[in-house]
Amino acid sequence: MPRGRRITTLLLPLLLNTALVLAGAAVAGCGASSAESPAEVPNPLRVGLVPNVAPDEQRARYEPFRAYLADRLAVDVELVVATDYAGVVVALVNGQVDLAYVGGLTYAQARTQAPVEPLVTEVDEATGTEFYHAAVVVPADSPHQSTADVVEAGGTFAFGDVSSTSGSLYPRQMVIDAGAQCQPRDLSACPPLRSVVFTGGHDAAAQAVLQGSADAAGVELRILRRLEAEGAVPAGALRPVETREVIGYPWVARAGLSEPARAELVHVFTGIDDPELLSLLRAVRYTPVTAADYQELEQAAQQLGLLTAG
CATH class of the missing domain: 3.40.190.10 (Periplasmic binding protein-like II)
Structure with a gap:
């Protein structure tokens, strides 16, 4: 890339x-x-x-x-x-x-x-390059070990803003690569995922998983680490199961x-x-x-x- x-x-x-x-x-x-x-x-x-x-x-x-x-x-x-x-x-x-x-x-x-x-x-200070990482995250105690696990189980998925690179574009690519049937220009469904929601931001997507309203979410990994450092997300409460490298x-x-x-x-x-x-x-x-x-x-x-x- x-x-x-x-x-x-x-x-x-x-x-x-x-x-x-x-x-x-x-x-x-x-x-x-x-x-x-x-x-x-x-x-x-x-x-x-x-x-x-x-x-x-x-x-x-x-x-x-x-x-x-x-x-x-x-x-x-x-x-x-x-x-x-x-x-x-x-x-x-x-x-x-x-x-x-x-x-x-x-x-x-x-x-x-x-x-x-x-x-x-x-x-980026975290990666030392002009790239950062989009991630699919699940609760730390989730049985899911991959994006494919979430898709195959017919789980619920939370994206951030529909126009977010690491909260929408790359997580959408990840769920499609894992077998979801997301249609171009139709953002409302990605079967066999049971439901897809757009929360408006990385913090809200992370909270959706924390609160149990979504089984997984797409977030920017450095923002997740920032939320953990600020105490908004308990450290280690969310676990990445897949990441993708993204140009800054x-x-x-x-x-x-x-x-x-x-x-x-x-x-x-x-x-x-x-x-x-x-x-x-x-x-x-x-x-x-x-x-x-x-x-x-x-x-x-x-x-x-x-x-x-x-």
Whole structure:
């Protein structure tokens, strides 16, 4: 597989098909008052984030990063956290955010509607590469030892958001490879699985298994470990029975963002060397990526009928 201060708080009203949870802040510092910085970076720079955890947690986590971008780019930076993955696609396609951190599947969905461009992905601190892992998990005391066991038993399965790479695309591939008869573009059933539900997030999918409403779930393994570290999931309560390697989340530029602006953003990302900030972002460093790095993922999404934003 080819290669995963002075602050004024404001609300940014976006006309999205999916409601957005907004959090922005303008950095005075050396911010410019013109529409663009000397490198043609928009001012303000609107940065969209996928809700792979609760939106409030996502905003708080990325606040130091917002401040870093504002300082290095000399522009105001506004964070926009969507209530779901589809909201980020709408924002990117409509030019309502300039830059967005999305899963590979979310990027592929946006790319079917507008020529958005992946810029960089993180070298993950857990794997030491630009790849991370999607997993199928079951309760620790479950008799199931594989995804095939869950499928053959006619179990119940919880996905995350329908547009999640590691919570939907790759777990769907895993259950199909294990014998489930999931039909392209029909997400409601995968016989012989008894039922399939989309919970909206990795944390909710994990909770569905913990609470017994699902026999197995698709989650991102590093998010599961994070939930365990935070006490949201008891350590060892969920057991992976299968994992798949996934190319890292890309930071994606909207269509029409100039080449100088894209180059400047890549430069700023790959230049991050603050250990605290990198640790916060759970990255060792950032590395450039192109559309070619996500081609295999796009092909899989097309085959599974997942190249839609809803």
